Amino acid sequence: MGLKRTAVSIVLAGIFIVYMFGYPKSARIIPPANPDDPPRLPEGQQRNVLIIGGGLAGMSAALELAERGYQVTIREADSVLGGRLHTRPVERLGQTFQVEHGFHGWFHNYYQFKDIRERLDIDKNFQTWGSNFFKWRKYLPEEISSWGPYPINILGIVINSQNLGIVSAMMNQGPMADLMNFDMDVVYDKYDQYTFDEWAKLRNLDTTFYDVMLRPALSVTLNEENTLSAAEMLMYSHFYFLSDSQADKREITRMDYGSAIINPWAERLTKLGARIEVNAKVERLLVDDKTGKIIGESSHPEEKYDHVILAPNLQGVEEILTATLKVDSPAKQPIQKILKNVSQLEIAPLYKVLRAWFDKELENSGSAIFLQTPDFDPVSAIGQYHWHEKESEEWAKKTGGSIMEFHLYDWKFGDVRDEDIWGLIAPTVKEIYPEMFERDFKMLAYHVNSYENFPSFKKGLQQYRPNATYPSQCGIPNLSFAGDWLRTSYPSALMERAVSTGREAANHVLLSDHIRQAPFKVCPSHGPGNRFSSVTFS
Template sequence: MHRRRFLTNVGYAALGTLTFGALGLYAIQPRRTVLPFIAANNDALPLKPTTPKRVVVVGGGLAGMAAAYELLKRGFQVTLVERSVNLGGRLTGWNVDVNGETMATEHGFHGFFNQYYNLHGLLNELGLRGNFKPVKNYPILFKNKEAECFTNTTTLFPFNLLSVVDQAKSISIMDFNDPMGNIYELMRYDPKDTFARLDNIDFKTFCQGINQPMVDTIVEPFAHTSFNQFHQYSTAEGIKFFHFFYLGNPDGMGYDQTIDDAMTSVVTPLTERLKALGGTILSGMEVQHLIEQDGRITKVVLKRPGEMPAQDHSIDAADVETTWTPFWGSPTDLYYVKRDAQGEFHAVSGRCTHMGCPVGLDAATGGFACPCHGAKYNADGVPTAGPTKMPLVAMNTTREGEQLRLSARATGTTLETDYVVLACDVPGLKEIVAHSTLSNKQFIESVEQLGVADPYIVWRIWLDRTMKPLDVPFYTTSGYQFTDSIAIYSQLQPQYQDWAERHQGSVIELHAYAVEPENVLPEEEVKRIMREELNLLIPELDGASIVYDIYTMQKNFPRWAPGDYAGRPGVETPIENLFLGGDFLRLEVPANLMEAATMTGRMAANHILVAEKLQENPIPSVDLVGPLVIG
């Protein structure tokens, strides 16, 4: 489709008086589109294979669940492997005991934006749209200037852009008075050209070519929600991000929130549907390695989260103390060893049985604590709090002279398969590939080069003081050392509203999206600073006591660093029956976050359908290029 390019080089009068013919205005509007099918005769192909084929999907987040769902509907035999107790990935949740009351918690607040077409399509099929309610406003709270609030008004370009400028107090239309400046690059997203020219430039440097009020008020606060530092974020990825969330979609800035917690609203009903379709779900299991034969993955070997790969480690017995002592067998193999009063040795894996994160010693209890998701274990490795129900994995110990040999207790469970979809996060994918003997070096290198962004923090606190309801339950913030957004859970979910009313309290969740290395401080210091920031954001809570809290620091969001794009793996791999899913993949189609995960899961399923000469499912998308792209 040809587009009519418009430029403006003066202020509000020039933009407001540009005359578009009806056809010209229509031509530049962003539209919902559908990706082309691989086979020209797609509609004539059969829906189901004549002989059921086996698929192993690894990872129970949105990408894995979407892939499994699409394949199960088509008659494939799907086994979904998830290392956590529950499916959901970053949407997963678990119950906590809040001073004697059981309450549902999760990894943090999620907004389900209008342009999440693949995700909303999945929710519609499952009949889950009634579990959501709309949020119309997108406010930003600044530390050093007046708050801004952007309302989801017209979606007609360029009037949607003018509407944002009109609503903003600290920017004006004159901030667009530079047709050769970088602000117009945000409207020219093209997957090939944008990445070829701008992927090697960091977004902070790029934004030096945009008027500073525009950067401070809109660009930087929104870009930070990518969970990447502004100066470590690819300009091309940043332009793609803005295109997807605003300039390239016909649905504006509105989003929905779940009425209840994410497990109740989304994950549990989707899990039940996968089971009803005949899917096998192996939760509390993860992949140890893949077995390749004749250019195909033929077997998937499993283990429990926290188990080491099946290899031995030796340490000096004299180095073992009567309390738990950490040892590293490799950069990824952490274990703890101690000697009891009778001189017997005991060893456990240092990997959390929730998602395999490394646990640390808990000085307060003598046990262990996972800093990522809040799991805690007593001195025997038995879980006492958090999302896991499984104890730390015990290891065999054998004394050999002055040495102590530690042996992993691997399950050895093996799944034979016709296709594999690896839909885990970046750390999980890298670990699987590192422990597998795969033939394609280019693919191995592309996975090795993947990275994760700086860690992010979610801190949910229960306070003993009530607060007046705010206009909306979620706010982006800007200018604070840690706090990047704040969710008022006592306004968000009925269970939390009920708790707040009965206890005359409040429940607040603070998020730090990307914590710089110099700000990775001890937990108590981070909490102290974030509490001070909360007092500035909501002064009426200053002095309120915390009666319960959950603090997690995780590091699993994808890194979008300058220069990463060319070497990033995509949905297809050089191994003919191995496909990937996840929000970290190289994706020319503009999509981000939960939509990218769902879309790539459905794309992986489509590649399997194509391999079996079956009909593909349609994959909807926002407009593939920006409104100022010619041709």
């Protein structure tokens, strides 16, 4: 009887929400600007493109262009491709393990990424990621899963929560109006000057609702809550939860990211004739004295290119443009204009990822593939790789051990020695998983990744954030950007923003050469409702 009443309550509440706020808008297609142009370069016509940066953005641009007959060269400064999906061989315990940058999930709204997956025929390398687990110091643990169509999925999360209630959730009318009536242009105009924390306070958001439903998502941005733009976080919330009736459905890979994604991608590019070079750092660009166009880069002055796509991380872009400015050329003024904006952008704080091999396995923990721990600084999340990744699973079955990864996004200890990290975080891990210490888990080996290269999305930066074609707008027609630090005119985030801007950069090349652009499937820029308008801060 209780279950029946709960089901009826959810349905009635769902009808009310749909009536008041509407239903998620459909994904939209951005068609080519030149639909009548040919789909690939005509026979005998050659165009050379240099792509600087072999991460997701650069590889995305390369795939679009190589498939259309372009001669593509990728130069990557690192020893491996993939950017934030890079995978490196690490020797531990007499075995070579493929260790990634960190844990990633693939969401329903990653439309460009899904299109690439289909073209590479790698969908078989992915599996459903079901429940999401959370643990707090001051709240009860949560297992959050999505079932049923919108808004039943959202209501189910609230009603099944150990910490939330449907009444308290519905009381957050101001914040709910901002979320349900999301308008991308309006939100950035109104809220980019506020941090997400300031927005929550000024909109009188219920503390429990903020902590349980919204704050965990903040940690994956690698930005601190007292700096992150409210507009950016509202866009995240729309993109991942409210932009589609299935928006929160997600997947993980069955194996390491190199084997699952990057290696097949590189193989396809090579078959298409692309030239891929790693350990190939680009110092500066070469500019044609007559036209002001970019024609190559300084380490290979003999090579000439029709188009150049800058797709390293933000620091790489700034370094290359700064070095290019030191040589007098017709492009000096446009590059100065570009750098004036780019140099205003910032990098998120240092973060570390510790992967550890233990001699034992947690009991009854198989469902918690990834546990988010927003209250347990500096431990933001813990992944159990032996429960979902083939190589780690095989090692765990053979040894009885486990392979766990500790994401330390809010790292405040400075750049300490790798061997000291476990000692610093062990007291916090003991609060999260006391069983590890009660059963005397022994760490057999470890590997640490340290990064200070993730873009900051702190308040006030959107006005400086360029789009993919900004260099052309500044006067360098054959140069474009690609990367997760850029802005897009539609909702996007993280890996999807990287591959989307890569496609945008490729489309800029295609349009200039009168080759038909690739279409885009993107999230709607508006939330489910449009009956209420958000209240402006006074």
